[in-house]
Amino acid sequence: MNELGIPTAHAAGRESGRATRAREVADSLTRAIHEHRLGPGMKLSEDEVGEIFGVSRTIVRAALQQLAHDQLVTIEPHRGAFVAQPSVREAREVFEARALLEPRTARSAAERATPEDIAILRRHITQEHAALHAGQDGAALRLSGLFHIEIARIADQATIAEFIGQLVSRSSLVIALYWRRRNALCESHAHDALLKALADRDGALAEDLMKGHLLDLLSSLDLREAPGQRRSLKEALGRA
Amino acid sequence: MNELGIPTAHAAGRESGRATRAREVADSLTRAIHEHRLGPGMKLSEDEVGEIFGVSRTIVRAALQQLAHDQLVTIEPHRGAFVAQPSVREAREVFEARALLEPRTARSAAERATPEDIAILRRHITQEHAALHAGQDGAALRLSGLFHIEIARIADQATIAEFIGQLVSRSSLVIALYWRRRNALCESHAHDALLKALADRDGALAEDLMKGHLLDLLSSLDLREAPGQRRSLKEALGRA
DNA sequence: GATGCGCAGATTGTATACGATCCTGTGTCC
């Protein structure tokens, strides 16, 4: 079992006697998707997931419904849950939404960032670089997303931060499907520059950098008509 | 039974042989919240809701978890689900998020609106006025929210539209808690002006009007320290 | 040989059962 490459949840389960284990399962699955261990289109059978995490289908169902709400998985009635495969259109929309939310949020963050905040961000970037050099592409991608979410948190806008979190998650799927270039280094440098602007409390610069960063990201995608490159013909037609 | 004023779901249940009835229950509850038939702080017992809709607790739980994800209800472990009571801070955040999303979306909508779209919006406004004159405050409020959501739909940005939908829902709770003036007429006039800008395809004006409309809404709230005016003393103290 | 039908296996949808936790009211002790 555990062919999905998901860490058996024993360790995570110990972290707290929290009432709902559904959240734990959902978080593990979310993380697996962020790190591209679970790719778009993969089936998430309730029994299988339940066996891996040692919980009953009740819990798994709740977790999957959460992920479905975040649009990370698609639930097809009587067929099951699948890791979502954002269409080209959805991909664009995600980045358009991010372009609407994140630049202004970065400005707010720059105006409010404390030295501790900066230190946390710096640590994020360091870890991201380390993961990248270690060849752990998935981990680097997840950390890269966390950087954006952390900025939203610093801006002290929990509601917007939550939206950005959802968008970052979906971006991870978009990247899995439509990523073109293989070198993710441009990202890291963008984050370096953003960190500097935040440390300097330069809100206007941070806003501009974020806007540019998102445009870079978008332009590094291949959003032509291919709804999925390695998707099977059957699914492609069933979805077209 | 049915002391919650919720339409017994028999009719709604017939509408389609859809697989998940959880969605129906969630929609009914959402609508009840929008229309202020369910007020902030009300308890939503699983058994009670299940009995009203004629479904088991399994379904009710799924529905409540959905609403919790939309932050319309708060689930307190081992205590139950309650209609959310947004704090003053959350109230501000909701409107700040709307201020970030809706003006630009209104501009897009103005640039894309077809005559049919305009007709739909006009019908919305008409219904809103009718409900208002009939003294159906709740229905008017819900229609007012639908107006905003419809604009997002016209802008052809499903992702942003969903976010706006969530924010409008939460706004309904905010209004229930913090509304000051009794005359909601200003709203309607704002919508009239917006409709005209959209019909004229004047994107810049629509953006400005939307921004002003949201500011008006915000300023019509009483966001001082009062976490809730007509809350029962017990809950008020238990929450303070 | 290709196509349509039907049954078996597997998977999901929903309900119910049982254990755990929390609230409430009563009784006792200080």
Place this chain on the structure above:
DNA sequence: GGACACAGGATCGTATACAATCTGCGCATC
């Protein structure tokens, strides 16, 4: 008379059981 302890009831958290639905394979038919 007031505060604490405890028991009863109610409600939630999770697992399991059963029913509905879908998928895939084999067979009959054209």
